[in-house]
Amino acid sequence: MAILKLYTYPDKILRQKCEPVAAVTDEIRRLMDDMLETMYADKGVGLAAPQVGIAKRIIVVDDKVSEDGEPGPNPRFLVNPEIIRKSEDTIWFNEGCLSLPGQCAEVERHRAVTVRYLDYDGKEQTLDAEEYLAVILQHETDHLDGILYIDRLSRLKRNIIIKKLQKQSGE
Numbered sequence: 001m002a003i004l005k006l007y008t009y010p011d012k013i014l015r016q017k018c019e020p021v022a023a024v025t026d027e028i029r030r031l032m033d034d035m036l037e038t039m040y041a042d043k044g045v046g047l048a049a050p051q052v053g054i055a056k057r058i059i060v061v062d063d064k065v066s067e068d069g070e071p072g073p074n075p076r077f078l079v080n081p082e083i084i085r086k087s088e089d090t091i092w093f094n095e096g097c098l099s100l101p102g103q104c105a106e107v108e109r110h111r112a113v114t115v116r117y118l119d120y121d122g123k124e125q126t127l128d129a130e131e132y133l134a135v136i137l138q139h140e141t142d143h144l145d146g147i148l149y150i151d152r153l154s155r156l157k158r159n160i161i162i163k164k165l166q167k168q169s170g171e
Contacts, residue, residue: 001037004052015146018057024122032077036060046136048143059140063133078117085114093135095149
């Protein structure tokens with residue numbers, strides 16, 4: 001496995017709508033393994049393919065990563081994930097993103113979702129998720145449509161984060 005380059009805001013790849021994966025092949029599995037290793041290396045809990053420069057509908061998540069970045073017991077690989085059900089009730093969650101380093105903000109998300117996807121072996125699955133895992137899945141599937149969590153903030157809050165990111169990068 002390899003640690004891949006992480007693309008950060010304002011890279012254009014983060015704004016692309018990703019293409020569906022035709023089949024889960026050995027190449028796709030290798031990519032997912034590398035994405036998972038990259039996510040763990042940066043102490044993340046989710047990573048979408050565009051964050052490593054690939055405009056494909058693939059995400060990896062692990063909602064049990066420890067504070068020190070130790071992998072959790074249940075990594076998940078989701079190919080062509082599609083949210084097919086969203087609860088009406090919502091929660092606010094303090095979100096960050098590996099592609100917006102050092103920044104976070106409170107984002108409103110659905111409390112529960114059901115996601116249909118292809119697993120590591122290419123088999124169709126559904127996953128019912130609540131609370132933290134539901135937030136991660138919504139955040140990562142947004143990436144596949146070129147949406148960042150800052151797009152779900154007020155213009156003022158979004159602009160503050162963008163200015164901080166520009167300052168960090170020396171722009």
